[in-house]
Amino acid sequence: MVETAVLVTFAFCMVFAAVSDLISMTIANRVSLLLVGAFILFALIMGMPLAAIAMHIAAGAVVLAVAFALFAFGGMGGGDAKLMAATAIWFGFNTALLEYLATTALLGGALTLVLLAYRRSPLAATTASNPLLRHCADARAGIPYGVALAIGGLLTYSQTPLSQWALARLSGA
Numbered sequence: 001m002v003e004t005a006v007l008v009t010f011a012f013c014m015v016f017a018a019v020s021d022l023i024s025m026t027i028a029n030r031v032s033l034l035l036v037g038a039f040i041l042f043a044l045i046m047g048m049p050l051a052a053i054a055m056h057i058a059a060g061a062v063v064l065a066v067a068f069a070l071f072a073f074g075g076m077g078g079g080d081a082k083l084m085a086a087t088a089i090w091f092g093f094n095t096a097l098l099e100y101l102a103t104t105a106l107l108g109g110a111l112t113l114v115l116l117a118y119r120r121s122p123l124a125a126t127t128a129s130n131p132l133l134r135h136c137a138d139a140r141a142g143i144p145y146g147v148a149l150a151i152g153g154l155l156t157y158s159q160t161p162l163s164q165w166a167l168a169r170l171s172g173a
Contacts, residue, residue, distance in 0.1 A: 002045055003166035009038045010090060010157055014150040017083050021146030025135050027079030035086035036060070039162065046165045052092070059097055060089035080145040087153050096159035104152030111148050 013035050017027045043053045067081035076084075084104070091097035115136055118124055124137035135141040157163050 002042070003169045006042050006046075006162050006166040009042075010035070010160075010163070011154060013038075014087070014153045014157075017079075018144075018147045018150035021079070021144040022132060022135070025077075025141060025144060027077075027083050027146045029079075029082065032079075032082040032086035035083075036089055039086075039089050042162050046162065048161065052161075056089050056092040059091065059093045060085045063088035063097075063101075076145065077142060080149060083146060083149050087149065090153075090157070090160045090162060092161065096156060099159065100152055100156040103155055104148050107152050108143070108145050108148035111145070112143050115143055 017031045064085035067084045070076040071081045119139045127133045128137040
């Protein structure tokens with residue numbers, strides 16, 4: 001039961017953040033708070049040492065500091081920065097975190113290029129009233145980077161200690 005919750009909680013939060021960012025250009029604080037709280041709860045349940053939990057939280061703090069600097073200079077939204085930091089906590093300091101950040105950066109760049117092209121196309125004018133696409137069609141709107149964060153997180157999630165623990169327990173290993 002807990003193993004399934006570990007897998008579903010992260011995935012749900014990431015999908016919710018992506019859809020929320022796409023529709024409203026905001027990511028609610030409760031998504032990031034749920035990710036942080038769930039990580040701590042699940043890490044304690046799986047028996048992760050407190051020092052390891054602290055290192056995961058430190059990874060999130062480092063990512064938050066960098067993302068906050070990007071936010072301060074207008075390079076990233078506040079909700080995106082908080083989601084990226086909360087997600088980093090699940091990865092901890094390891095190569096999986098670097099893969100998540102690199103994957104997210106590549107996806108974010110691709111998303112930006114696609115949206116810029118879409119906003120210049122005649123299709124943007126015809127889809128501007130669609131609730132899912134209205135911000136994507138608006139040239140004055142930002143980039144819903146939560147979509148890239150979510151996809152990057154989902155693509156690399158299997159490398160996190162919690163997901164590996166849950167998958168091993170579910171497979172009977």
